[in-house]
Each structure stands twice: as C-alpha cells, then as structure tokens.
Amino acid sequence: xxxxxxxxxxxxxxxxxxxxxxxxxxxxxxxxxxxxxxxxxxxxxxxxxxxxxxxxxxxxxxxxxxxxxxxxxxxxxxxxxxxxxxxxxxxxxxxxxxxxxxxxxxxxxxxxxxxxxxxxxxxxxxxxxxxxxxxxxxxxxxxxxxxxxxxxxxxxxxxxxxxxxxxxxxxxxxxxxxxxxxxxxxxxxxxxxxxxxxxxxxxxxxxxxxxxxxxxxxxxxxxxxxxxxxxxxxxxxxxxxxxxxxxxxxxxxxxxxxxxxxxxxxxxxxxxxxxxxxxxx
Amino acid sequence: xxxxxxxxxxxxxxxxxxxxxxxxxxxxxxxxxxxxxxxxxxxxxxxxxxxxxxxxxxxxxxxxxxxxxxxxxxxxxxxxxxxxxxxxxxxxxxxxxxxxxxxxxxxxxxxxxxxxxxxxxxxxxxxxxxxxxxxxxxxxxxxxxxxxxxxxxxxxxxxxxxxxxxxxxxxxxxxxxxxxxxxxxxxxxxxxxxxxxxxxxxxxxxxxxxxxxxxxxxxxxxxxxxxxxxxxxxxxxxxxxxxxxxxxxxxxxxxxxxxxxxxxxxxxxxxxxxxxxxxxxxxxxxxxxxxxxxxxxxxxxxxxxxxxxxxxxxxxxxxxxxxxxxxxxxx
Amino acid sequence: xxxxxxxxxxxxxxxxxxxxxxxxxxxxxxxxxxxxxxxxxxxxxxxxxxxxxxxxxxxxxxxxxxxxxxxxxxxxxxxxxxxxxxxxxxxxxxxxxxxxxxxxxxxxxxxxxxxxxxxxxxxxxxxxxxxxxxxxxxxxxxxxxxxxxxxxxxxxxxxxxxxxxxxxxxxxxxxxxxxxxxxxxxxxxxxxxxxxxxxxxxxxxxxxxxxxxxxxxxxxxxxxxxxxxxxxxxxxxxxxxxxxxxxxxxxxxxxxxxxxxxxxxxxxxxxxxxxxxxxxxxxxxxxxxxxxxxxxxxxxxxxxxxxxxxxxxxxxxxxxxxxxxxxxxxxxxxxxxxxxxxxxxxxxxxxxxxxxxxx
Numbered sequence: 009x010x011x012x013x014x015x016x017x018x019x020x021x022x023x024x025x026x027x028x029x030x031x032x033x034x035x036x037x038x039x040x041x042x043x044x045x046x047x048x049x050x051x052x053x054x055x056x057x058x059x060x061x062x063x064x065x066x067x068x069x070x071x072x073x074x075x076x077x078x079x080x081x082x083x084x085x086x087x088x089x090x091x092x093x094x095x096x097x098x099x100x101x102x103x104x105x106x107x108x109x110x111x112x113x114x115x116x117x118x119x120x121x122x123x124x125x126x127x128x129x130x131x132x133x134x135x136x137x138x139x140x141x142x143x144x145x146x147x148x149x150x151x152x153x154x155x156x157x158x159x160x161x162x163x164x165x166x167x168x169x170x171x172x173x174x175x176x177x178x179x180x181x182x183x184x185x186x187x188x189x190x191x192x193x194x195x196x197x198x199x200x201x202x203x204x205x206x207x208x209x210x211x212x213x214x215x216x217x218x219x220x221x222x223x224x225x226x227x228x229x230x231x232x233x234x235x236x237x238x239x240x241x242x243x244x245x246x247x248x249x250x251x252x253x254x255x256x257x258x259x260x261x262x263x264x265x266x267x268x269x270x271x272x273x274x275x276x277x278x279x280x281x282x283x284x285x286x287x288x289x
Numbered sequence: 290x291x292x293x294x295x296x297x298x299x300x301x302x303x304x305x306x307x308x309x310x311x312x313x314x315x316x317x318x319x320x321x322x323x324x325x326x327x328x329x330x331x332x333x334x335x336x337x338x339x340x341x342x343x344x345x346x347x348x349x350x351x352x353x354x355x356x357x358x359x360x361x362x363x364x365x366x367x368x369x370x371x372x373x374x375x376x377x378x379x380x381x382x383x384x385x386x387x388x389x390x391x392x393x394x395x396x397x398x399x400x401x402x403x404x405x406x407x408x409x410x411x412x413x414x415x416x417x418x419x420x421x422x423x424x425x426x427x428x429x430x431x432x433x434x435x436x437x438x439x440x441x442x443x444x445x446x447x448x449x450x451x452x453x454x455x456x457x458x459x460x461x462x463x464x465x466x467x468x469x470x471x472x473x474x475x476x477x478x479x480x481x482x483x484x485x486x487x488x489x490x491x492x493x494x495x496x497x498x499x500x501x502x503x504x505x506x507x508x509x510x511x512x513x514x515x516x517x518x519x520x521x522x523x524x525x526x527x528x529x530x531x532x533x534x535x536x537x538x539x540x541x542x543x544x545x546x547x548x549x550x551x552x553x554x555x556x557x558x559x560x561x562x563x564x565x566x567x568x569x570x571x572x573x574x575x576x577x578x579x580x581x582x583x584x585x586x587x588x589x590x591x592x593x594x595x596x597x598x599x600x601x602x603x604x605x606x607x608x609x610x611x612x613x614x615x616x617x618x619x620x
Numbered sequence: 621x622x623x624x625x626x627x628x629x630x631x632x633x634x635x636x637x638x639x640x641x642x643x644x645x646x647x648x649x650x651x652x653x654x655x656x657x658x659x660x661x662x663x664x665x666x667x668x669x670x671x672x673x674x675x676x677x678x679x680x681x682x683x684x685x686x687x688x689x690x691x692x693x694x695x696x697x698x699x700x701x702x703x704x705x706x707x708x709x710x711x712x713x714x715x716x717x718x719x720x721x722x723x724x725x726x727x728x729x730x731x732x733x734x735x736x737x738x739x740x741x742x743x744x745x746x747x748x749x750x751x752x753x754x755x756x757x758x759x760x761x762x763x764x765x766x767x768x769x770x771x772x773x774x775x776x777x778x779x780x781x782x783x784x785x786x787x788x789x790x791x792x793x794x795x796x797x798x799x800x801x802x803x804x805x806x807x808x809x810x811x812x813x814x815x816x817x818x819x820x821x822x823x824x825x826x827x828x829x830x831x832x833x834x835x836x837x838x839x840x841x842x843x844x845x846x847x848x849x850x851x852x853x854x855x856x857x858x859x860x861x862x863x864x865x866x867x868x869x870x871x872x873x874x875x876x877x878x879x880x881x882x883x884x885x886x887x888x889x890x891x892x893x894x895x896x897x898x899x900x901x902x903x904x905x906x907x908x909x910x911x912x913x914x915x916x917x918x919x920x921x922x923x924x925x926x927x928x929x930x931x932x933x934x935x936x937x938x939x940x941x942x943x944x945x946x947x948x949x950x951x952x953x954x955x956x957x958x959x960x961x962x963x964x965x966x967x968x969x970x971x972x973x974x975x976x977x978x979x
Contacts, residue, residue, distance in 0.1 A: 009744075012737045013687055013891070013904075017701045040701075061690045061700045062900045064893050066918075088918030089534050102700035225921075251923065252915050254891045257737040260907070261888030262914050264933075265923075266857045267941035272736065286861045288915075288923040288933075337965040339761070344965035345872040365964065370871075418652075509651055511674070511683065513877035513908070515963050531913050540892045540905050541684035571963035573878045574673065575652050 012257045015059035015104025016044040018080075023099055026083050028164025032130050033095055034071065034083040037105060048108060050074055051115065052137040053248065053276050056107030057256045058082060058094065066090045067253045067271065070108065071133035073140035075147070080105065083133045083167055109256040110275050113138055113220055113246060121216050122152035126231055128159050128202045128223030132167045134248060135222050139175065148180055155211055159186040159202040159227075163195060184209045203230040213239035222248040225289075232279070245279035251289050265289055304361060304412070311359035311409060314466035315381055318407045319354040322379045328405045332370050333357040333381035341415075345370050357381070361415045364448065364570035368521040372398045379463075380404060383411035385450075385565035387459035388598025389521040392561055395601065398524060401461075408462030410470040413451035414566070418575050450566035450579060453484040460599055485587045487580055503548065509574040510547050516578045517554060519571035522561050529553060555581035560589045560605040563598045623829070625822050626782075626789045626807050632664050634805035635715065641804045642750070643712035645679055647672050656714065665715040667754060667784070675884030675957060676721050677728060679714055680745035683881070683906045687741065687891075693898040702902060707741075713750040713801050719774040719781065720765040720953040722751045724884035726777045727953070730946055731887045741904065750801045753778035757839050762956025764845040764969055769949045772843070773836035783832055790828060847972040849950050853943050860940055861932070865978055869935075869971055870928035872964035877908035879958035879966065880934065885951045888914070909933045935971050 018037040026032035039045045050056075050070055057065040066088070072081035086095045097103070113134075123142070127135040135158070142151050156175070160166045166185065176183045176197075186198035186205045198205050202223065211217055219240055221228055228247065235245055251263040251270040258272030266285035268274060277285075319331040335346040335356045343362045347370075348354055359381070367380050368389030382390060387406060393399045444452060458469040475484070482489070491499055514530075517523045530538045530550050539546040562582040569579050589595040592615040593606035606614075626634070635644065639661070646665025647654045653673035659665060688702035725746060732742035756763070756772035765771045775781040779798030783790040791807070793799050802808050807821050852860065880886040890907035893900055907914055910930050916922040924930050942951035952968065959967050 009738055009740045011704075011740050013739075013902075014702055014704075059702075060893075061702065061902070062692050062893050062895045065891065089536075091918070092534075104700075104702060250917070252917050254889070254907075258734075259731055259737065259739060259887070260890065261731075261909065261937070262907070264937070264941065266861070266936075267945045284856070284858065286858065286936075288929075338959070338967040338970055339965075342965050347868070347871045365872075369874075505651075509653070509655075511877070511881045511906075513881050514911075515874060515876035515878050518874035518876040519963055531911070539894050540890065541894065541903055542905075543684075571874065571876065571878075573882060573961040573963070 015106040020101045036079045050108035051112035052141045053112035054108040059104035063093045064090045069134035073137045075144040119150045124219040125156045126221045128227035131222045155182045157184045161188045203234045207234045218244045220246045242280040248275045308360045316354045320351040323351040328379040329376040331379040334363045364414045366565045366567040372524045377403050381407045383409045384456040385563050388563040391598040406462040408459035408465040411457045413447040416448040450564045488584045515571040516568035519567040558582050559585035560607045622793045638805040645714040685904045686901045688902040709744045709748040715752045716754045720770040722777040723770040724953045727885045750797050751778040752780045755783045762960045765954035767847045768954035772839040851976045866932045867928045870931035873931045875910040875927045880908040882957040
C-alpha cells in the first residue's frame with residue numbers, strides 16, 4: 009500500500025533570495041531517487057508538503073512548471089517554525105517532499121479559452137507555474153488570449169523578476185506589472201493596486217474568458233467587485249485558497265470550508281463554489 | 290434561613306427548599322439589573338439536560354431570566370466566563386467565584402465597575418463522580434428521581450475542595466441573595482493540618498513513592514485540557530503547551546509531557562488559585578488535579594500567610610517583594 | 621448466518637485459547653473507568669462492563685502513533701530520510717466492543733480509506749482486527765444509538781455479535797473472520813462445524829432467533845433519548861452555518877477536548893515531529909477542532925478565531941458536512957460519551973434537534 013504520509017527524499021539543489029526584504033527564498037529540489045520525480049507528476053496549481061525531519065511539514069504551492077524537468081521549485085515566505093528553519097538550510101541538505109497534493113487550475117476546461125491571471129504578493133508561485141506551462145510551445149496554442157496582472161508592494165518585492173521582464177517582451181502574453189508605490193524614476197510599468205489595474209486592463213467578460221485569482225485576502229476582497237463590475241460570471245472566476253493544513257490528503261480535518269476540504273477538494277475553487285461555503289479561510 | 294450542611298445531614302427535600310429560594314432570588318435580581326439597564330448580560334446557571342447537571346448560561350433579556358437556577362451542582366466557576374468581556378455583566382457568584390473575580394480585577398482582566406456581583410452563600414457542591422454513580426441507573430428506571438428526592442446530602446458527598454472551604458460567602462458582591470451562611474472558624478494549625486491534608490499525605494511519601502503516585506495518577510490524562518479551560522486563571526493568549534516557537538512541551542502521550550503540563554500549570558497558578566475545584570469538576574477522567582495546585586496554595590499560605598482572592602487591596606505574594614518575605618527557599 | 625450458543629462456563633478458556641493465533645483486546649477496568657487495551661496473558665475482557673470512558677477507536681487510531689523514525693546525524697546512513705516505524709499487524713480480536721462502537725469504525729473508514737488515499741496505519745490495523753462484539757442488553761440513559769442508524773444489537777459492523785443470555789452467550793456469526801476466531805477459541809470443531817462435538821457449545825434452535833429479537837426489542841425500548849436529523853439534510857449548509865443560535869449554544873462550552881477525545885467518530889489528527897538528540901520521530905496525534913491551534917495560520921490569522929465558531933464547526937462537521945459529503949447519515953453513533961462527560965453540559969442531542977428544527 010502506498011503510504012501518502014511518506015515524503016520523497018530530496019536534496020536542496022539551489023537557493024535564491026527572491027525579494028529585496030529577504031523574506032522569500034526560492035528553493036530547487038532534486039529527488040534522490042530519479043524515479044520519484046515521475047511519481048511526483050504534477051499539474052500547475054497543485055501544492056506539496058515540504059517535509060523537514062525534526063521540524064515538521066508545510067504546504068507550499070509548486071512554483072515550477074510540469075514542463076520543467078530535473079527539479080521542483082518552491083518559493084517560501086519565512087513565517088512560522090518550519091519555514092524559518094527552511095530559510096536557514098543550505099544547498100546539499102536532505103529533506104522530503106510529499107505530494108503532489110490538491111487539485112489544479114482546470115486546464116482541460118480552459119482549453120480554447122482566454123485566461124486572465126491575477127496575482128498579488130508572494131501568492132504568485134502557482135501562477136508562475138501556470139504561465140510557464142501555458143507558454144511552453146506545445147501548450148501555448150491550446151489557449152486563447154492570456155493576460156496577467158501581477159502586483160507587489162515595491163519593485164523589489166516582485167517574484168521571478170527576470171522572467172517577468174522576459175514575458176513582458178513577448179507578444180503571445182500580455183503582462184501587466186504593477187507596484188503599490190516606487191521611488192524609481194525609471195519604473196516603466198504600472199503603479200497602483202491590483203484591483204485598480206485589473207479594472208483598466210482586464211479583457212471584457214464573455215463566456216470564453218476565465219479569471220484565475222491568487223493573492224492575499226485583501227487583494228481578493230477588492231478584486232472580486234471589479235470582476236463583478238466587468239461582468240465576469242462567478243463560475244468563470246477561479247480562486248486558489250490557503251488554510252492551515254497538516255495531512256494534505258483530506259483526512260486530518262482542519263482545512264475544511266463547509267464540507268469541502270481545501271487540501272483535497274481544493275485549493276482551487278470557482279467563486280460559484282465558494283459562494284455556497286462558509287468563508288472559513 | 291441558613292443551613293449549614295457541613296455540620297448536619299439534610300435530605301434532598303430540605304436542600305430543594307433552599308435551592309428554590311436561591312433560584313427565585315437570583316431570577317429576581319437578574320430581571321431587575323437587566324430592566325434597570327445596570328448590566329448588559331447576566332451570567333448564571335441554567336438546568337442541564339439531565340438531572341443533576343447544570344450549564345453556565347448568558348441571559349440578555351429579563352424575559353429569559355427564569356432560565357436561571359441554583360442548586361448543589363453549580364460546580365463550574367463563572368468567573369471563567371467573564372474574562373475578556375467588554376460589556377457590563379452581572380455574575381452569579383458563590384464564595385470561590387467571587388475570589389476569582391477579585392483575581393480578575395487585580396490582574397486587570399476585568400474592571401470592577403463592569404461587574405455586578407449577585408452573591409450566593411454557598412452550601413457546597415456535590416461531588417460529580419457521585420452523580421455519575423447515581424446516573425448509571427439504567428435508563429428505564431423511573432425510580433431514580435424518587436431516590437434523588439430522598440438523597441441525603443452530607444459532608445462526604447461534597448466535592449473535596451468544598452469540604453475544606455475557607456470562604457463560602459462571596460468576598461465582594463453588589464447584592465446578596467440570602468443571609469450569609471456560617472463560615473468555619475479555622476485556626477492556622479487546623480488549616481495546615483486539615484485543609485492541606487491531601488498535600489501533607491503526599492509530602493510524607495518517600496520520594497520514589499511520590500513519583501509513582503503521580504505517574505499513576507496522571508496515566509489516564511488525555512490532555513484534553515478541560516482542567517485548564519475550566520480554570521478562570523488560565524487566560525494566557527497562548528498557553529505554554531500550545532506554543533510552537535519554541536515548543537516547550539511535546540504533543541504526544543509521553544508521560545514526561547503530561548507531567549510537565551500539570552506541574553507547570555500548577556506553578557503558574559501559585560498564589561492565584563482559590564481552590565474552587567472547577568478543574569476537578571471538569572476532568573472527564575476524574576484525575577485529582579487539585580493536588581498540584583493545592584501544594585502551591587499551601588506554600589503560599591505557609592510562607593506568606595496568603596490566600597488568593599480575599600481582598601482587592603492586597604497584591605499577591607509573587608507580585609510583590611517585602612523585606613520580611615520568607616526567603617528560606619533561596620539556597 | 622448461524623447462531624451458536626456458548627456456555628459461559630467455557631467462555632474464558634476459549635478466549636484464552638484464541639490467544640494462540642490472536643492478540644486480544646478488551647475492556648478492562650483501569651483505575652476508575654473501563655478502557656480498551658491489549659490484554660495481558662491470562663487477563664480476561666470484563667464482559668460485565670457498562671461502557672468504556674474513551675471509545676475503542678484507539679485500537680486502530682491511537683491517540684499518539686509513530687509513523688516514521690529518522691536520524692538527524694549527518695554521518696548516519698540515510699540521515700534525514702523517513703524510515704517506517706515498526707508495526708505489528710498480526711491478527712487480533714477485540715472482544716466485548718459495543719455494536720455501535722464497532723459501527724463507528726465504518727464511519728472512520730470513510731475518512732481514512734477512500735478511493736483517493738488510504739491511511740496505511742488505519743487500514744492495516746482495522747483489517748487485522750476481528751470484532752467480537754457484545755450486544756448491550758441494558759443501554760444507559762445517555763445512549764441514543766437507535767436514532768443514529770445503529771443500536772445496541774446492531775450486527776452490521778461486527779464479525780460476531782454476542783448476546784448475553786442467562787448462562788450463555790448467543791453468538792451470531794456474521795463473517796468468516798468471526799467464524800475463524802470462534803474456531804481458534806475452540807467454540808467449533810476443527811472444520812468450523814457445530815455438531816455437538818464441542819462441549820458447552822450447541823447450535824441454537826429456531827426459538828433462539830426470537831429470543832434475540834425479544835432481547836433486542838427490550839434493549840431498544842429502554843432508549844428514550846432520540847434525535848432527528850432528516851431536516852438538516854434538506855437545509856443548505858449556509859443556512860445552518862449562519863443560524864442565530866450558535867453563540868447561545870456554545871456559551872458554556874469550554875472548548876476543551878473532552879468530547880472529541882471520547883468520541884468514537886471524531887477522526888481529526890495532527891502530525892508532529894519530536895526529537896531526542898539526533899534521533900527523531902514523526903507521529904500522528906489526536907487533535908481537536910475545539911482548540912484555536914487547530915486552524916490558526918502561520919500569519920496569526922485564524923478562520924475560526926472565536927470559541928463559539930469552533931463549537932459550531934464540531935457540530936456542523938458531524939451533523940451536516942458529513943451528511944452532505946457521504947450521504948450516509950451523521951457522523952455520530954449515539955454512544956452518549958460526550959453528553960455524559962462534557963463538563964459544561966454541551967449536549968449533542970439538543971443541538972442536533974435544534975439544527976433540525978430551528979430556524
């Protein structure tokens with residue numbers, strides 16, 4: 009019997025400081041047993057438990073794309089006991105990864121559709137995975153027009169900055185970068201909060217356009233009315249939630265919103281689904 | 290009418306008369322303070338869903354005041370339900386509850402002016418495990434209630450802390466619902482001998498016996514934390530057992546962690562515990578957790594002549610330094 | 621389904637004999653209360669017990685269970701890699717379990733063993749266990765099992781249902797697993813036949829079915845507390861979630877873990893690492909939705925910040941979410957432990973009826 013609690017052993021292959029305040033680091037992990045990489049086959053939008061012996065586990069969205077081979081990547085905000093410890097770990101250290109866990113953005117349903125991706129702060133990780141995946145040449149033609157609104161507090165707090173700049177230059181994706189504020193006189197992108205920019209740049213709502221939102225609660229709270237105003241139907245608004253988790257496989261009981269378990273039935277829900285559940289997240 | 294059930298057995302019918310009188314007075318007071326808008330809510334007891342059970346309740350309109358009751362099963366300490374409240378609350382308080390209200394005021398958990406204390410002279414609470422035995426009567430038995438009516442109440446039936454109660458009447462109150470009951474006059478020697486008898490027994494044990502006594506006693510603890518949660522003193526925003534950075538205590542069933550929890554909690558209650566017995570009343574495994582707090586009570590009494598919650602004007606011994614403090618424990 | 625009659629005189633010898641091929645678990649008085657635990661050699665299950673203080677769920681879902689061990693010493697082989705903790709899943713029998721406590725295992729199984737994931741600790745422990753259940757002739761006053769699609773004589777989740785009848789146990793043999801234990805106990809002949817060859821055991825006559833039905837009806841009629849949850853199913857989650865009664869219901873609740881720990885169907889758990897020097901373990905511990913720690917985010921945000929929200933979660937989970945998710949009744953077998961043990965008289969029977977009938 010497969011033991012879903014048992015992590016795959018991995019080695020830390022690379023650590024990059026991801027933001028100017030050093031509160032986020034991006035880790036690349038390599039599986040000790042190459043076959044585990046195949047067992048870990050995932051889709052954009054899923055998460056995994058990063059498992060540090062002696063410390064515990066934390067659920068983190070997968071930032072790498074299934075189209076990237078040889079490693080899995082996570083960008084981790086330093087906040088609790090386990091993430092603080094992880095931030096002190098070094099390249100070469102051994103730990104574990106358990107997953108992939110949860111559902112993913114509904115890529116099958118999104119085929120042939122326009123996608124508006126809205127992200128804020130360090131919740132951009134699974135969105136990075138998604139963008140990387142849809143921009144992969146065999147995948148790109150499966151989807152319609154792709155718009156991305158991504159905001160952070162300051163330019164230095166933007167994740168994956170180099171990639172953003174690259175994507176920005178492409179014509180098969182519209183990247184709208186914004187920061188809350190900056191004193192950089194050469195800043196050539198947007199300034200302003202995500203909801204405001206979304207209202208300006210979002211494609212018109214129609215049956216063939218879906219919005220994917222992932223960000224802090226405050227951003228979601230103010231973006232939703234904008235999408236309502238733009239006419240997006242609630243079954244066309246897709247959100248990724250976070251809740252405290254332990255098992256990641258729908259058994260330990262803490263992450264539920266109503267009868268849905270965020271770890272297993274989610275973390276991805278449509279707003280239409282969320283409207284029917286208690287907002288306990 | 291006052292009755293001293295510590296001295297003579299009275300039967301259930303007699304205690305029912307007292308309960309009836311107390312209940313009526315409590316309802317009357319509750320209605321009055323609500324109608325006069327002296328308070329926003331009244332915290333008291335209502336009947337439980339089974340005979341011999343009660344449930345703390347919150348009354349916010351005078352028309353609901355008739356839910357309130359009083360009897361010898363009002364074990365929980367209602368001071369526990371007041372902590373953190375921002376509104377004006379009336380509290381039905383027996384002696385020990387009032388001592389914990391004093392604690393709350395001294396420890397700035399609640400303001401005196403936000404409290405209206407409906408004082409209840411207390412005849413003692415019946416031990417809950419005694420109830421449990423009674424309640425084991427099979428469901429079909431109609432004779433249970435009849436048996437209960439004749440059920441004599443004597444000192445043996447009281448919960449342990451009530452047997453050695455030092456303050457049956459409220460220390461502070463805004464009104465009393467009956468004449469005070471007679472307090473026992475204790476000499477210091479009597480207290481040390483009788484009131485702390487359970488502690489003295491353990492102190493007299495050989496060290497290894499004591500160790501195995503505690504281990505055995507705690508072996509059934511599930512760490513449900515009912516004792517902590519029933520305790521008015523336990524209001525730390527994050528209890529040390531729940532802290533994860535650093536994690537002081539393991540979360541499993543290792544007896545080391547179980548002991549650490551009970552010992553440390555008792556120390557944290559030193560000089561604050563009023564021996565109200567809510568912890569033991571709450572424990573689903575009937576563990577005598579008061580033995581730990583009682584030991585600290587004894588230390589405070591012996592070393593500082595201190596009994597918690599007796600006065601609003603005095604700081605607890607662990608709060609203040611006095612030049613004549615007993616210092617023989619510093620070595 | 622066959623019924624045999626086992627003379628009580630040969631009962632304990634049979635139990636002891638079954639030890640040759642089974643580990644035995646049963647109710648024994650431990651200090652004040654009965655608990656289910658592994659029986660030492662020569663130790664008999666107390667067949668006269670009334671109820672165990674904690675439910676027997678710990679047989680397959682212990683309060684604390686080590687899943688993995690590991691070594692943090694970098695010089696050690698396979699350091700920082702989780703190794704399976706040693707387990708014993710050899711056959712065992714739990715004797716004397718109440719029928720509805722056995723039924724609770726079916727409910728837990730929905731959580732721990734589903735088409736997506738299987739918790740191996742639960743599945744292995746459940747599978748290696750034979751349930752030799754004892755019908756409850758005299759339910760206590762907290763028992764409301766008959767309202768919960770089970771009851772004192774429920775044979776749906778057991779391998780053998782024993783019925784205490786005068787000087788005998790009438791044994792309803794529900795499964796082959798049950799028959800195998802009876803064989804091992806010597807209550808049948810070698811090939812599992814009941815032909816009078818075994819002293820003290822006889823195949824029950826026709827009238828025995830009626831006797832059992834009579835005892836069952838008697839027992840069930842003694843249960844007076846009832847709950848209804850039919851209307852809970854029809855109402856929407858949000859309607860009940862937002863009902864005005866929750867703060868009132870939860871006022872007295874201390875948010876301790878008494879109900880969740882004594883409950884045979886509460887399955888929530890925590891995963892914790894513990895280390896001693898350079899050695900460590902990862903364990904699965906019971907957890908409780910009553911504690912704020914259960915849901916607090918690392919940021920400090922807690923979706924169920926208020927005490928009463930946590931109380932609501934417990935009853936919504938058991939009585940509404942579970943119904944909606946599995947369509948198999950409620951997550952409660954009516955054992956009454958939480959009602960009996962709650963320090964503050966939080967009574968699931970009342971709450972259920974209020975959820976069902978309240979506005």
